[in-house]
Amino acid sequence: MLTAVIALAALALLAAFGLAIAARVFAVPHNPKADEIEEVLPGANCGACALPGCAELARRIAEGKADIDACPVGGESAAHTIAAIMGMEFEGGAEREVALVLCKGSDQVAAKRFFYNGIYDCNSAVLVFGGDKACTYGCLGLGTCAGVCLFGAIDMVPGGLAVVDPEKCTGCAQCVAACPKGIIKMVPASRKLHILCSSHDKGGVARKHCKVACIGCMKCVKAAPEGAITMDNFLAVVDYSFEIPAEVAAECPMNTIIVTGDAAGACEEPAAAAGGDA
Amino acid sequence: MGSGRFFGGVHPSYNKGLADSSAIVEMPLPERLVVFFAQNLGVPSQPVVKKGDEVKKGQVIAEAGGFVSTPVHAPTSGTIGSIDIYPSPVGVDAPAAVLVPDGKDEWFEGCNVERSSEGLGVKKIKEMIHDKGIVGMGGATFPTHVKLSPLAEKKMDLLVINGAECEPYLTADHRLMVEHAEGIRDGASLFATVIGVRNVVVAIEKNKPDAIEVMCKAVVGCQGFSVEAMDVIYPQGAEKQLIYTLTKRKVPAGGLPMDVGVLVQNVGTALAAYEAVRYNRPLIQRVVTVTGSGIREPKNVLARVGTRFEDLVKFCGGLEGDAAKCINGGPMMGVAQYSLDAAVTKGTSGLVILRQEEVTQFVSDACIRCARCLEVCPMKLNPSALSIFIEKMRFEDANEYNVMDCIECGCCAYVCPSRRPMVHHFRRAKAEVRKLQRKTG
Numbered sequence: 001m002l003t004a005v006i007a008l009a010a011l012a013l014l015a016a017f018g019l020a021i022a023a024r025v026f027a028v029p030h031n032p033k034a035d036e037i038e039e040v041l042p043g044a045n046c047g048a049c050a051l052p053g054c055a056e057l058a059r060r061i062a063e064g065k066a067d068i069d070a071c072p073v074g075g076e077s078a079a080h081t082i083a084a085i086m087g088m089e090f091e092g093g094a095e096r097e098v099a100l101v102l103c104k105g106s107d108q109v110a111a112k113r114f115f116y117n118g119i120y121d122c123n124s125a126v127l128v129f130g131g132d133k134a135c136t137y138g139c140l141g142l143g144t145c146a147g148v149c150l151f152g153a154i155d156m157v158p159g160g161l162a163v164v165d166p167e168k169c170t171g172c173a174q175c176v177a178a179c180p181k182g183i184i185k186m187v188p189a190s191r192k193l194h195i196l197c198s199s200h201d202k203g204g205v206a207r208k209h210c211k212v213a214c215i216g217c218m219k220c221v222k223a224a225p226e227g228a229i230t231m232d233n234f235l236a237v238v239d240y241s242f243e244i245p246a247e248v249a250a251e252c253p254m255n256t257i258i259v260t261g262d263a264a265g266a267c268e269e270p271a272a273a274a275g276g277d278a
Numbered sequence: 279m280g281s282g283r284f285f286g287g288v289h290p291s292y293n294k295g296l297a298d299s300s301a302i303v304e305m306p307l308p309e310r311l312v313v314f315f316a317q318n319l320g321v322p323s324q325p326v327v328k329k330g331d332e333v334k335k336g337q338v339i340a341e342a343g344g345f346v347s348t349p350v351h352a353p354t355s356g357t358i359g360s361i362d363i364y365p366s367p368v369g370v371d372a373p374a375a376v377l378v379p380d381g382k383d384e385w386f387e388g389c390n391v392e393r394s395s396e397g398l399g400v401k402k403i404k405e406m407i408h409d410k411g412i413v414g415m416g417g418a419t420f421p422t423h424v425k426l427s428p429l430a431e432k433k434m435d436l437l438v439i440n441g442a443e444c445e446p447y448l449t450a451d452h453r454l455m456v457e458h459a460e461g462i463r464d465g466a467s468l469f470a471t472v473i474g475v476r477n478v479v480v481a482i483e484k485n486k487p488d489a490i491e492v493m494c495k496a497v498v499g500c501q502g503f504s505v506e507a508m509d510v511i512y513p514q515g516a517e518k519q520l521i522y523t524l525t526k527r528k529v530p531a532g533g534l535p536m537d538v539g540v541l542v543q544n545v546g547t548a549l550a551a552y553e554a555v556r557y558n559r560p561l562i563q564r565v566v567t568v569t570g571s572g573i574r575e576p577k578n579v580l581a582r583v584g585t586r587f588e589d590l591v592k593f594c595g596g597l598e599g600d601a602a603k604c605i606n607g608g609p610m611m612g613v614a615q616y617s618l619d620a621a622v623t624k625g626t627s628g629l630v631i632l633r634q635e636e637v638t639q640f641v642s643d644a645c646i647r648c649a650r651c652l653e654v655c656p657m658k659l660n661p662s663a664l665s666i667f668i669e670k671m672r673f674e675d676a677n678e679y680n681v682m683d684c685i686e687c688g689c690c691a692y693v694c695p696s697r698r699p700m701v702h703h704f705r706r707a708k709a710e711v712r713k714l715q716r717k718t719g
Contacts, residue, residue, distance in 0.1 A: 114616030117639050118699055124706045129369050129616060136371060 033085055034062035040081045042073045044150045048172030061086070072097070073151075073170035097186040098169040099153075099176060103139040104196035104256060106159030109211040110135055126180040135209040137181060137198040145175035145184060166260065193244045195220070197256045200233045212256050219251040284519040286656040287511040288689045290446050290610065292485065297569040297576040298449040302457055304580040305593050311353055311377040311584030312621035313339065314366050318413045319420045320346030327375060331358045336389035336560050339375060348411045348421045351560035352377060353582035355384040367587070367606035367620040369613045374621070377584060388558060395464075395555050400472050403555055410554035411561045411624070415546035416440060416451075416515070417607055419625035422547055426472045428536040434473045438524060439466045441482040441489060441545045442508060442515030445608030448628040450565040451545045453578045455482065455489040458549050459496035463503065465548030468555055473541055476502040479524055480545075485510045512610060513687040517542045519656050531683050546627075561624055568594045572601030572631035581622050587629060588618035602634040610688045640697035651690035651700065657683050661690035661700050668703040673710040681707045 038058035045053040049070050051060065060066035061082060068086060069079035075096050083090035116125055116132035122144035125131050131140045141160020153168035154175060164175070166189060176184045183198040195214060199206045203215035216234040228242035236256075238244065249257040316322035323340035333339060333352040340350040359376040366372040395403075408423035428434055439462065443451040455462060466478050480497065482490050484507045497503035508514055508523055518529045520542060527538040535542050543551075546564060553559040562583050569576040574595030581590060587604065591597055605612035606620065609630055651661035659680055667675040684704045691700040 115639075117641075118702050119706070121706075123710075124702055127369070127702070127705050127709065129365060130371060 031059070031062040034058045036085045037061050037082050040074065040078050040085070041071055042078070042170070044073065044170075044172075046073060046150050046170075046172040046174060048072050048170070048174070073172050075170070096189040097171045098166040098189045099164045099171070099173065099184050100166075100187045100194055100196075101139060101145070101154075101162045101164055102183045102185055102194075102196055102198045103137070103161065103181075104212045104258070105133065105135060105138045105210040106157060106161040107141070108159050110138055110213075111209055123178075123180045131181075133209070135199050135201065135206070135213065137183065137200065138210065139183060140181065144180070145178050148174045148178045150174070188240050191238075191240050191243075192260050193238065193246060193249055193257065194260065195229070195236050195238050195252075195257050197235065200235050202234050206234070207254070212254055214256045215254055217253060219253065220248050220257060223248045223251045283509060283511075284514075284522045284656055285658055286654045286689060287513060287519070288654050288692050289510075290512055290692065292446045292510075293569075294447060294449050294452070294485065296447070296449075296571075297567050297578055298452055298486075300453075300577050302453050302565055302578045302580050305582070305585065305590070307354055307379045307381065307383065307582065308585055308589035309378070310359065310586070311356075311379065311582060312364050312374050312586055312619075313350065313353060313377055313584035314364070314372050314374040314621070314623055315340040315350060316366075316372050317350050317411070317419060317583070317624045318346075318348045319418055320344070320424070322372075323347055323350050325361065325373070325375065327358050327361075329358055329360055332356075333358060333377070334384050334386035334389075336562060337386040342408070346421055346424050348408060348413055348423070349560075350583075351411055351562050352386075353562040353584050354379045355382050356380045365615075365617060365620050367613065367615060367623060367626060374584075389560065391558050392556065393558065395468065395552075398555070400474075403468055403472050406555050406558075407551050410550075410559065412547065412551050412554055413561070413624050414544055415550060415561075415564060415624060415627070416544035417611070417625045417627050419623070422543070422551060425541060425543070426469065428473060428541070432536045433539050434475050434536065434541060435477060435539045436525065436541070437466060437470050437473065437475050437478045438520060438540060438542045439478065439480040439545055439548055440515055440517075440520060440542050441480055441486070441493070442520060443486070444483060444510075444512045444515040445610055445612075445627075446512070447569050447630045448567045448608045449569070450567045450578055450627050452486050452489050454545055454549060454565055455480075455486070456492050459492045461549045461552045462493070462545050463496045463500065463548075464556070465550070465552030466503070466543070467500070468551055469541065469543055469548065470502070475541070478503045480505045481508055481520055481524060482506070483508050483510045483514055512689070513656055513685070516656065516685050516687060518685070531680060564622070564624060564626065566590065566622055566626050567628035568631075569628065570631040570633075571636065572598050572603070572633045574598060583622055583624055585622045586618065587615065587620055587622075590622070590629060591618060591631070597631060598633060600634040601631050602637045603632045605630040605632070610692070611686060642698045643696035645698060646696055648695060650693045650695070654689040654693050656687060656689065657685060659684060661704075664707070665698055665700055665703045668707045673707055673714065676707040677711045677714070682711060684708070 041054040043054050049057050051057045068082045079090045111134040112132050113134045122140045122142045125140050130136050139161050143156045145162050146154040151170050153165045155163050157163050197214035199213050206213035207215050214236050221229045224244050228244050229236050246259045249259045315325050321344035324343045325340045327339045334355045337352045338349045339352050342349050356377050356379040359378045361375050363371050364374040404423050412422040413419040441455050470478050480493050490507050494505045521540050550561050566579050566581050577594050604615045645662050664676050664679050664681050686701050688701050
């Protein structure tokens with residue numbers, strides 16, 4: 001009995017001694033600031049900062065190798081807290097950006113060319129004649145973008161159309177990379193007027209394909225401040241460096257332009273339209 | 279030469295009886311032709327005509343865009359009506375010229391002139407084959423002059439003329455062999471001269487006894503020529519499987535037939551090459567099998583490149599009332615069309631039209647790991663594991679499991695009890711792997 005206790009105690013002492021030495025010899029130099037910063041970061045490991053994860057970004061910020069506002073998801077509030085940890089001043093960086101799907105063509109308004117019953121994924125569907133929509137530019141509605149969004153900010157409205165909730169969107173831009181049609185753009189969160197179409201088809205063709213397509217009539221171009229909306233190959237495109245008055249939206253004969261924000265429901269308009277059919 | 283048997287494969291219902299006894303008929307010129315500028319695998323050709331241009335039959339309307347590219351010629355004389363994007367039958371939208379025939383069908387200067395092919399140098403023959411826009415007519419449309427330029431260090435010793443035509447329904451190559459055996463043989467001699475081989479095998483599946491007989495007669499007295507009758511199994515006509523059947527040689531993964539000293543050319547390509555060299559005729563027409571239960575009069579049609587499917591269907595008596603699906607190519611590897619606006623390209627070997635009762639919309643299910651796909655995959659891949667990887671977006675793993683070696687023959691999907699869209703998965707993975715490879719250089 002006594003021998004056993006002594007033997008075990010001796011073993012424990014030996015192991016503790018070994019561990020104590022190992023802890024010294026193999027110690028990883030650690031910046032305590034990095035831990036604090038990691039606490040502040042969202043912890044989603046979304047990759048929006050183009051680094052392997054939040055811990056890596058925290059380490060780089062602590063070492064001064066990355067900007068304190070390098071996390072687009074954490075945004076300004078995270079940047080302020082990180083500035084305090086680092087003992088720096090945060091003057092306010094670039095404006096918060098959110099994703100926007102530049103298409104309004106749900107099944108209720110956009111024509112289909114054929115019946116697709118293949119793999120339920122936009123990147124697979126696009127391999128079959130570019131997708132089933134008559135408009136070859138529009139949202140395929142199979143939800144690949146919603147699938148990659150770690151923040152649940154993309155809703156697939158009935159009728160197959162992706163809609164980003166700007167409140168939930170953290171600006172990580174994963175959806176931008178996932179969309180095979182390339183119709184998701186990052187836009188400044190403060191801007192409210194958007195032209196929700198990506199079709200470069202000529203007016204007549206675009207109209208035939210979709211009831212809410214930009215037909216290139218240029219009414220909005222004329223109504224907006226000079227240079228704020230420009231034509232790119234039959235498509236009106238907003239230059240987000242301009243502030244555009246909300247009244248311009250009313251000029252659009254196709255109801256392609258939306259104004260988000262005050263009228264909270266504006267961006268979910270296609271969903272409302274779907275209600276009747278469902 | 280042993281008659282081996284490649285691994286895997288399936289026995290679909292061939293349904294070749296619908297059209298295999300009807301002789302090739304030439305189709306009268308339709309009202310307009312839609313000629314795609316990209317008619318070959320590789321670099322797309324560059325258009326050299328604009329709207330309103332008058333062109334003659336056989337005139338170049340698009341020039342080769344690089345080495346792995348071929349010119350495209352006007353299929354008849356007429357006016358270029360417009361140049362726009364059209365749905366191409368292989369599943370993408372592509373730029374094409376609408377050619378409005380003037381009805382005269384006049385040849386461009388120098389075309390369709392008989393000349394001797396004796397004593398032509400290798401370089402000259404290859405140049406003619408390139409200039410006349412010859413591509414692989416089995417469906418892949420790979421430029422023929424490129425295949426005829428194997429690397430110098432590869433020792434070539436066998437030319438295979440592929441008349442297997444293992445794809446169900448299609449009979450275009452079959453009729454070509456029955457009706458133009460001499461032309462195919464002479465085209466094969468040209469190829470043999472170019473790559474410097476003595477042995478030529480015309481490989482035909484046993485379900486075409488009349489073609490075997492005619493080809494046998496045609497090659498009598500030709501040194502080094504032989505005709506091989508092969509077992510009927512899909513995909514017997516796939517290049518690597520064909521080579522294994524004939525020679526037991528295995529083309530290495532990611533390799534080409536030239537790595538084992540073999541060149542494979544389709545019978546249609548051989549005939550087209552012969553006509554290009556002997557008669558200076560560009561590739562502007564081909565035999566298209568219009569068949570299936572959904573068409574009134576199944577036929578083997580000699581149609582101009584650019585003939586719209588709608589005109590083809592009309593020429594074959596129109597659709598049956600409950601025609602439901604139209605496939606460019608055969609049912610195993612073909613691409614279903616959403617409209618008859620697409621047009622014949624150099625690779626269109628058939629148009630299969632099925633009735634409602636033959637068309638099922640499958641709902642795919644989870645893989646039950648029955649491994650039937652492993653038993654039939656002629657490339658000895660593991661389609662089951664691959665499809666699961668791809669579902670989980672694990673494209674690097676799919677690459678590790680050699681998804682790039684998939685020949686998209688569709689055997690796995692054909693036997694899958696869960697009706698999984700295997701080939702669709704693999705096409706997706708191939709696209710993603712190529713993207714990854716571009717990224718990592």
